[in-house]
Amino acid sequence: MDIGVNLAPEHATGLSLSNPVMTSAGTFGGDGYGSGVPIEFPWNELGAVVLKSTTLLPRLGNPEPHMTEQPYGWLNAVGLKNPGIAEFCEDVMPGFVDADVPIILSLAADSHEDFVSLAKIATEISGIKGIELNFGCPNTASGLDFGQNPEAAKRVTEAVKSQVHLPIIVKLTPNVTDVVEIGIAVQEGGADAITAINTVGGMSVDWHTGRPSLGNVLGGLSGPAIKPIALGVVYRLVRAVEIPVIGVGGISNADDAMEFFCVGATAVQIGSAALGRPNIYLAILAGIVERMEEKGLKDLPSLRKGLVS
Numbered sequence: 001m002d003i004g005v006n007l008a009p010e011h012a013t014g015l016s017l018s019n020p021v022m023t024s025a026g027t028f029g030g031d032g033y034g035s036g037v038p039i040e041f042p043w044n045e046l047g048a049v050v051l052k053s054t055t056l057l058p059r060l061g062n063p064e065p066h067m068t069e070q071p072y073g074w075l076n077a078v079g080l081k082n083p084g085i086a087e088f089c090e091d092v093m094p095g096f097v098d099a100d101v102p103i104i105l106s107l108a109a110d111s112h113e114d115f116v117s118l119a120k121i122a123t124e125i126s127g128i129k130g131i132e133l134n135f136g137c138p139n140t141a142s143g144l145d146f147g148q149n150p151e152a153a154k155r156v157t158e159a160v161k162s163q164v165h166l167p168i169i170v171k172l173t174p175n176v177t178d179v180v181e182i183g184i185a186v187q188e189g190g191a192d193a194i195t196a197i198n199t200v201g202g203m204s205v206d207w208h209t210g211r212p213s214l215g216n217v218l219g220g221l222s223g224p225a226i227k228p229i230a231l232g233v234v235y236r237l238v239r240a241v242e243i244p245v246i247g248v249g250g251i252s253n254a255d256d257a258m259e260f261f262c263v264g265a266t267a268v269q270i271g272s273a274a275l276g277r278p279n280i281y282l283a284i285l286a287g288i289v290e291r292m293e294e295k296g297l298k299d300l301p302s303l304r305k306g307l308v309s
């Protein structure tokens with residue numbers, strides 16, 4: 001049985017993973033950089049670790065509260081709180097330098113120029129094997145722009161791609177009229193793979209007090225509630241683009257992951273379900289292997305037949 005995947009088959013270096021289970025940006029440990037994950041946790045057994053969206057300068061994030069539980073999901077508006085790329089290089093990355101697993105850094109920016117500057121810095125960081133461009137944070141003033149405009153999405157992808165030697169993954173927001181149009185645009189811009197989806201815009205309010213649950217009022221929904229949305233987006237993207245699509249959204253067990261492989265995802269990322277429960281990555285991986293054995297599947301693409309040609 002073969003569970004290895006290559007997220008960048010057309011790239012000179014490729015981006016090979018020993019298995020298709022990845023962390024999702026912002027959800028690995030308490031801070032998205034693995035804080036609070038026990039030292040003995042064997043995270044090297046994951047397919048890849050995607051680290052939190054990091055910006056050029058430090059960001060304090062939105063006013064608290066940042067997160068609230070909802071029926072079948074969570075709303076968050078962290079607002080890209082992060083130490084900035086310089087402190088990331090100095091304090092965070094050294095903890096991952098000897099990692100025996102591909103480390104992918106998520107980048108976020110408010111401007112074309114910042115994305116390019118960030119990517120140039122990231123490409124020089126030893127130990128980083130790939131970059132994920134976050135084109136869809138719904139909790140910041142302008143974070144959505146690139147993911148909502150196909151021309152802008154293509155231009156930024158192209159500019160970053162021309163400056164870096166690392167494989168480029170673009171993460172898309174579902175908060176658009178036609179996500180397929182954006183997927184095709186980033187493929188044209190040279191993206192090696194697409195991650196779908198980021199959180200779904202929303203809010204929650206206490207009508208008794210008239211107060212919103214989140215400090216930022218608006219936030220992004222994640223967890224089981226968004227799984228059907230994510231599956232639908234991945235299904236549509238897989239049929240429209242030729243590059244690998246990484247599925248994320250509401251995956252909390254191996255059966256959820258198998259559904260994403262069934263609609264054509266090359267790999268999966270686990271987000272909210274892993275918050276405070278890092279063991280879930282390996283439980284999902286073990287469950288995938290078990291289900292493949294049960295079904296006599298030689299590899300994951302065999303699951304696609306019927307749905308995806």
Ligand SMILES: Cc1cc2nc3c(=O)[nH]c(=O)nc-3n(C[C@H](O)[C@H](O)[C@H](O)COP(=O)(O)O)c2cc1C
Pocket residue numbers: 024025026027032052053067074076078080106134171197198199221222223224226248249250251269270271272273
């Ligand atoms: C607390 C929290 C922080 C997040 N931070 C980021 C981030 O920094 N960058 C990003 O691209 N996505 C971020 N996300 C979105 C997740 O990576 C993921 O796309 C989304 O939550 C859907 O997956 P899930 O339903 O498995 O959580 C965040 C999600 C949560 C819940």
